[in-house]
Amino acid sequence: MGKSINEMLFNTPQENTNQEETRSKQEIKLEYLLKQGFTRDNLEMKTDLTAKSIRAIAKGKMHSVIFNDSTLSDLCDLVMVLNVSKDRKGRKELTDLAKMLANENDEENRTFLSRLAGG
């Protein structure tokens, strides 16, 4: 099927423009938080390592590069993963965030209702 006129003129693919965001604000925020909490992206920023362990892991990473040792590299990553949010109580932190989001959503609903009621 050829491109529509609007696609040709404005370079806006019809498929993309049709995909309207159906997720709520809360779902989007939660997905973002889960991605932040459970993926290895920006691992260095998320991990709670002591100065000593940072030195150890840096050495381990360096050796894994020099000797092309993937096992050592994986081990270093694992140590970092295990240290993610250790002092911030990992799971508790996420439940707190989820609670906070739920409260925020209640607040939004209240504002909307009060607005409807003219308050």
Add this chain to the structure above:
Amino acid sequence: MLYPITAIIGDRGAGKTCIMTALAEAYHKEGKRIFTNYHLFHIPYTKITLEEMIKLPDHLNNSVVLIDEIHVWADAYDFMGKPARALATFATQLRKRKVNFYYTTQIFTQAPLRLRRQTNYFMAMQNTAKQGQFKTQIIDRFNSNTIVNEFYFDGRPFYEKYDTDEVIVVDEKDEN
């Protein structure tokens, strides 16, 4: 933007009405109904007045509205008044009503303010050295005036599809 509002701007004879006629034909081939305030030849269309347009009739849904020289309407009305508000309402409902809305004007500031604020794209027309060929730039107003498309438009096949000398006037019915 799925159903944008586009202002076609350019000097006299820069191909504004010509490209609008080309758009009318292209959208007609896409199966859309065409509403214009000027006469088209060999392209099925329905003539529309401002009075009809601002009543937001249901038959405008899923169509293309092409208004030539919108400043004629702007000059004919007190555009702080009711028709202007109705036109602004019409503009806000275009997405829901699946209407593509194009209008031409020589100078953008001549268009009613409420409509200008909601205009998504400029289609800037320029004459070239070649007779009947126009340089066209499409500019996204809501994205730092980025040029989203640029092309040369050959208007010659469309000269016979509209009256190049037609003077756009506000219908008597319109003025009342």
